[in-house]
Amino acid sequence: MQPNYAMDDAGWDKLISDVAHYFDDLTLKRGFQYYKQKRVQAFRMITQQRIMSLVEGREDYAVSVELDNLPESHCDCPVSGLCKHMAAVLMNYAELQGKPVHSIANAKALVHIPKIPSAPAQGVPGRRGEQLKKLEALIPEATVQQWREYMALLIEPLAHTVRNPQYADRALAAISGVRPKLSPAAAQLFKLHTHLCVLESLVKPGGQPLAANLSSLGYSVGYYTSIAISELQKHITDMMKKSLPLAESPEEWPRVYDTIAYLRGEMLTEARDRSRDQPYFSYCYTLLWTHWITPNLSGPELYAEELEHLRQAGSDLSTNASRHARLLAESRMYYYLQDDAAAMEQLHAAAERPGLHPEELISFLPPLAEARQWTRLTAWLAEIGPLLSSRLYNLQEYAGYWDEAVRHQPEAEPQMWDTLAGMLPLSREIYEEQLLTYGRWPEWMDMQLSAGRQPADFRVSDLQPVEKNAPELLLPFYHQAVERFVLDKNRHSYKAAVKLLKRLAKLYKKLKREARWEEFLEAFTDRHSRLRALQEELRKGKLIP
Missing domain, CATH: 1.25.40 (Serine Threonine Protein Phosphatase 5, Tetratricopeptide repeat)
Incomplete structure (x- = not known):
């Protein structure tokens, strides 16, 4: 295992200062996109001050970063001087050090962001203050829709401020300042909707999706907004991977149903472009079913009901994006119903549109591995492999599931080789690694x-x-x-x-x-x-x- 070479606070502050001095804003912006898209590979700390890595672009570029002397850094790309590939490596370094990535990405402007006044829940004068007090008193018994109305009022004073990480922090703080007495399950649902409310305000300021106006550089949202969304999504992921104790609070099921309906509507109407970013609400919808709902179900009824809801909702939508999102969600419901033939048929139909995010495919695999359903896991690995069409996606996780399947079911090995060979040249790296691992010299x-x-x-x-x-x-x-x-x-x-x-x-x-x-x-x-x-x-x- 390579050494971590932890950076102290003084070194971190100097690095932020150097990044702000030597990099221009556009390079940092593009570097953040590369970092977020996981293009930084083979990251290695050679010494405490030197990093070597490969960054995937039009080609794979070898990058050497000198932390104590950034101008001496080198990249194989055609750009002379500091480039987006170096910026992406620095952001990857920040993540591994447990430091805020946006401090690198936003280095030039970080100290100049204006203070945003928070919206206190108490002491707000006039009609709005009366609304807040009334709704606050209703929180323990309120519906999800009433929660969201209250949250919208709390962050209303921030409506005309710049959508950046500080905005997201202030908006979350404004809502989290209210601490109603709720059961553990209700508190988790309230916290989830707090984050979803802020996410919606980032993605759809004024009710209009930012993705409706793509920039010439191909970014679906603004640079600082993208940073804020990325951090917010990480919080949501960490939160939803903790189980929801519905068995102890069965009275919270109506709020769960409301949450499903809300995320279903957002998922079916959000923009889907060909970027490497997974659609925001689709990701939350998947997390909800995977980690909060499925572990609390004992029968198939809710999956069948969701299929009907999806079909009904889909009949009212006509855009291609909504059709593919619906097909993907239907595939997941069939998957939970263990109707794999129907699930795979819907999945193939959804994948006909270029740009289906790889994580939306990989997410079918972990539950099967956890349930030790090796035959199903093998079948899904063989089905999903050819659909992983992005050459920039890291297939190590996918290969890891093949290893696990073959270890428990050795007769699946020929199917692994057939699948990986059929995925060439995309699968070249993992195919070669597997050949070495299995001694096929x-x-x-x-x-x-x-x-x-x-x-x-x-x-x-x-x-x-x-x-x-x-x-x-x-x-x-x-x-x-x-x-x-x-x-x-x-x-x-x-x-x-x-x-x-x-x-x-x-x-x-x-x-x-x-x-x-x-x-x-x-x-x-x-x-x-x-x-x-x-x-x-x-x-x-x-x-x-």
């Missing part, structure tokens, strides 16, 4: 040779499993690379060739083929006798006298 080496990969593309440790278990496979790999280096005809490539020849000598010795090695080396030296620089490097490497 010849297939792995065939892929490297056919792709024109070279030993220099790998760390020595990466090739150690092959060298240990099937060293003979490395012979053509190294021989091919040596010949390529010689064809470059320069001193640097000759040195690289000699280094590989030394590794070849060790392999031949390990395979007890020293005579074959001597024959090759003699023929190689004779064939390239006119290349004086190569001959010199061979002597320096003590390969020839």
Whole structure:
């Protein structure tokens, strides 16, 4: 495990200051999008001040970030100077350090955000104050709709302020300042609707969805609003992954039904573009069913009822976005009813529209793994794999579920290979990793040779499993690379060739083929006798006298 190299407060403050000084606002904005889309891969702390990573863009760019001297950072992309890939790596670093990501993303403006007055629940004069007092008294017995009316009044004074992380914090504080006496289940529902109310005010200020006006850069919401939404979604996710104790408070089911109806309506009407961001309310709808409703059900009736509600709601909506959201939700209900054929049919229909978010597909897998339904898990893995059409999505989680399925059901392994092979080239990275994990050395080496990969593309440790278990496979790999280096005809490539020849000598010795090695080396030296620089490097490497 690589060291964490924790940064102290003084170092963090300096980093924020340096980011604000050296990066421009647009670069930070684009870097935040890359960070949010999980394009930062292979993140490694080399030293306390140096980070190495790969960032997925039009190509995979190698990024080196110097925390104590940002101008000395480097990226393989065409941009000269500090770029969005470096910014994304810094935001990923902030997350791993447990620091607020928006402090990096919003570094240039963070200290200049104006203070927003909060809206106290008590002491508000006039008609609005009377409404607040009346509604506050009703909270313990109120419906979800009445809760939302009260919350809307509390955040009304913030309506004309900029939608940024500070706005979200003030809005949450304005509502959370009220602490009615509620059962644990009711308190969780109230807290959820507090966050949903603020989320709606971010996504639909004045009742108009921000996504209706896409910018030329392809962002569905503004930069600072996007930061606020991202943080709010994390709070909602953490909150909803804790169980809802409905068994202790069955009287809260009507509020649950109201919550389902609210999220269903928002999910079916929110915009769905081709960005990598999962639709906000669709995500909350999935969390509600997965973590709060399903664990509290003992029969299928509510799933069947929800199917009817979805069909009825869908008949009143005509946009493609709402149709695909409805199909996805219907698929989930069939899934809960264990009618997998119908669920998969609806899922395929929903996936016909490009841009279906990968998490909406992956979310079908965890409940099956937790329930140890290995046959169903295998079937869903095979069904979902071809639908994961985004090359930028990290498939490690998907591969992990295959490992779990095969470990408990070994006969599923051929289906795993067929599925992963059918997903190429998207699945190339995890396919290669699985080949190594399962000891399929010849297939792995065939892929490297056919792709024109070279030993220099790998760390020595990466090739150690092959060298240990099937060293003979490395012979053509190294021989091919040596010949390529010689064809470059320069001193640097000759040195690289000699280094590989030394590794070849060790392999031949390990395979007890020293005579074959001597024959090759003699023929190689004779064939390239006119290349004086190569001959010199061979002597320096003590390969020839």
